[in-house]
Amino acid sequence: MKLYYRPYTCSLSPHIVLRELELDFELIKVDKESRQTSDGRDFNTINPKGYVAALELDDGQILTEGPAIVQYLADLRPEKNLAPPSGSWERVRLQEWLNFVTSEIHAGSAPLFNEGLPEQAKDFFRDKLFSRFAVLEATLERQDYLLGASFSVADAYLFTVLSWFRFFKIDLGRWPAIAAYAQNLSRRPSIQSALRFEAGK
Template identity: 55%
Template sequence: MKLFYATGTCSLSPHIVLLETGLPFDVEKVDLATGKTASGADYLSINPKGYVPTLQLDSGEYLTEGPAIVQYVADLVPQKRLAPPAGSMERYRLIEWLNFISTELHKAFGTLFHQAPQETKQAARETLAKRIAIVDKQLRTHEHLAGNQFSVADAYLFTVLSWARPLKFDLSGWPAVQAYLQRVAARSTVHAAMVAEGLIKA
């Protein structure tokens, strides 16, 4: 497998999950500005959507969209328990959280990264505050987002919430979230993924 990624984006999430599985995989960096991969390939020929992540499967097929990729990877090694069994209520709860992160947190943070009227950005910040409060409430009684087992939802949530610092979005009002981020950051796989992508030093 090969993961196409860009530093500082949501592709960190499947990178973490791949490391959690212990499966062999390669990574290739994408320059989103030029649309070229590190090997000089035209990224749009790989993923016409033009954004990351993209996972090239061993079959040669390409899979896009982070929540789909992390579930696919988790299901390759069910014994790692990165996702509950397909068809179980616990799996649907996981999907529920993945969708919440994607539509309510990822999207709102995305607004802050791009050029937008100040009123739009302020509205996004207010939405984020309400949504992060929901996450904080969950984490007051659970070690991880979908329970007490690290899952693909945690890889995604950690990735998205890590954008708070560069965007100067203050998380101090949510102590459970802060403690959670410290716990997840301490995982060897998370540290390794961040080092590999140049987000932190080894």
């Protein structure tokens, strides 16, 4: 398998999951400006959407969209328990969290990357985002992970998005349970190795 990625983007989530599952994979870096891959291909021919992540399977099929990729990967090694069994109620809960992170936390924070956006507009997006953080804070005050007692692919995704907040100068310490959760996840070997690789260390 090949994972097409850019450092510190949403492709970090499947990168973490691949390491957590101890699967064989190759990482192919995508240049942000030229959209060329590190092995000399035009990334738009791999994923016409133009953005990472994209997972290329051994038979040449391409899978895109992080939440779909991480669930596919988790199902390759079900004994690792990164996703509940397909068709179970617990799996639906996982999908609920993945959708929340996608639509409310990931998409909600995306406008803050726009340096040309007026500060008043950024305030609007921050306020909406912080209201969603209240849901996360309440959840993580009573349990260690999004699904309860064990780490899942939803946590890999949420960690990825939370790691961007330093770029926005937003201190996660305002939400003690979220800050403790992010700190706890940062100690996982899979996350540490993924971050070291993407930092070029």
